[in-house]
Amino acid sequence: MSDTSSLDALIQALRRLPGIGQKSAQRMAFHLLQHDRAGAQLLSQALAQASSHVRHCVRCHTFTEGELCEVCQDPGRDTARLCVVETPADQAAMERTGAFKGLYFVLMGRLSPLDGVGPRDIGVQELLERAGDGVVQEVILATSFTAEGEATAHALAEALKRRGVRVTRLARGVPVGSELEYVDLGTIAHALADRR
Amino acid sequence: MSDTSSLDALIQALRRLPGIGQKSAQRMAFHLLQHDRAGAQLLSQALAQASSHVRHCVRCHTFTEGELCEVCQDPGRDTARLCVVETPADQAAMERTGAFKGLYFVLMGRLSPLDGVGPRDIGVQELLERAGDGVVQEVILATSFTAEGEATAHALAEALKRRGVRVTRLARGVPVGSELEYVDLGTIAHALADRR
Numbered sequence: 001m002s003d004t005s006s007l008d009a010l011i012q013a014l015r016r017l018p019g020i021g022q023k024s025a026q027r028m029a030f031h032l033l034q035h036d037r038a039g040a041q042l043l044s045q046a047l048a049q050a051s052s053h054v055r056h057c058v059r060c061h062t063f064t065e066g067e068l069c070e071v072c073q074d075p076g077r078d079t080a081r082l083c084v085v086e087t088p089a090d091q092a093a094m095e096r097t098g099a100f101k102g103l104y105f106v107l108m109g110r111l112s113p114l115d116g117v118g119p120r121d122i123g124v125q126e127l128l129e130r131a132g133d134g135v136v137q138e139v140i141l142a143t144s145f146t147a148e149g150e151a152t153a154h155a156l157a158e159a160l161k162r163r164g165v166r167v168t169r170l171a172r173g174v175p176v177g178s179e180l181e182y183v184d185l186g187t188i189a190h191a192l193a194d195r196r
Numbered sequence: 197m198s199d200t201s202s203l204d205a206l207i208q209a210l211r212r213l214p215g216i217g218q219k220s221a222q223r224m225a226f227h228l229l230q231h232d233r234a235g236a237q238l239l240s241q242a243l244a245q246a247s248s249h250v251r252h253c254v255r256c257h258t259f260t261e262g263e264l265c266e267v268c269q270d271p272g273r274d275t276a277r278l279c280v281v282e283t284p285a286d287q288a289a290m291e292r293t294g295a296f297k298g299l300y301f302v303l304m305g306r307l308s309p310l311d312g313v314g315p316r317d318i319g320v321q322e323l324l325e326r327a328g329d330g331v332v333q334e335v336i337l338a339t340s341f342t343a344e345g346e347a348t349a350h351a352l353a354e355a356l357k358r359r360g361v362r363v364t365r366l367a368r369g370v371p372v373g374s375e376l377e378y379v380d381l382g383t384i385a386h387a388l389a390d391r392r
């Protein structure tokens with residue numbers, strides 16, 4: 001793309017971002033250098049700052065900058081209920097509902113044998129220890145309702161039940177606000193089976 | 197997304213990239229922090245380096261790290277022919293055909309009144325001076341064959357012809373509606389040979 005080794009290095013570095021190929025990386029580099037150098041510097045600093053400051057909460061594994069995240073530090077949470085989610089974004093969605101007052105365990109991924117993600121990568125051993133601490137009375141599995149999320153939930157449920165921990169799963173059903181005719185049949189079938 | 201201000205700042209900074217919304221920015225930040233901190237640091241350094249070192253060639257306006265880009269410095273180029281392209285990526289595509297031995301003028305954009313991009317933003321005055329220097333005998337307009345690229349070519353052709361400069365346009369071998377950067381090299385080479 002011309003004799004600019006800094007530019008070529010930037011394009012290659014942008015390709016480390018998930019889902020970004022050569023053309024997108026070129027377009028991004030061009031945009032930043034031509035129209036938004038302030039944005040380039042901001043992003044440079046944000047990357048340096050985050051990659052040196054962000055760590056994992058020792059209790060729930062989510063991203064945090066201290067030893068414990070804010071949720072784990074909150075004395076008002078119900079310590080008897082532990083919700084297992086895949087990512088910090090899923091945890092944030094759960095928090096926004098305002099419907100859960102317990103604590104979390106964030107897997108930071110899900111079991112995916114084809115991608116080489118095994119039990120150790122998502123902290124299964126730590127989850128089992130946490131769930132068996134005598135304080136937790138119910139583990140709510142809130143992994144995704146995808147093939148991998150379901151497989152992860154199934155594996156965790158088996159391991160937890162073997163240790164006598166009570167395990168529940170988020171209900172499958174018709175999304176609030178949707179008309180039945182537009183909902184996929186598998187979802188309707190599950191909602192029927194799980195009717196209360 | 198939890199109590200991580202560095203993480204939030206990173207997500208906001210990633211949204212400065214073109215085409216990246218909140219969800220994509222979250223996914224990128226999560227990926228870098230969870231799986232590729234080395235990539236995050238590499239990208240941070242590449243952004244800092246490029247945004248401080250990359251400048252514009254004083255002659256053709258493309259990205260370069262010196263005063264003049266390599267093409268403009270090359271004594272073997274045909275100084276009588278000047279090819280006008282929109283971006284460094286378009287210039288690189290033209291170079292890869294091996295069919296053009298002249299020099300370039302890189303607009304670093306195209307006329308787009310709706311986006312507030314006018315003649316000054318694409319260096320029309322510098323192009324007119326360059327084309328009227330007595331050395332240039334033909335200006336080949338190789339802007340995109342899109343509505344904005346055609347309008348830009350039309351405006352440049354009018355201004356150049358008024359000054360008595362010979363103006364040609366890449367032949368319409370290039371598929372209408374496509375951007376030069378994405379066209380196969382043979383088509384570009386034919387369009388160059390058939391220029392009118």
Ligand SMILES: [Zn+2]
Binds near residue numbers: 057058059061072
């Ligand atoms: Zn925590």
Ligand SMILES: [Zn+2]
Binds near residue numbers: 253264269
């Ligand atoms: Zn140059």
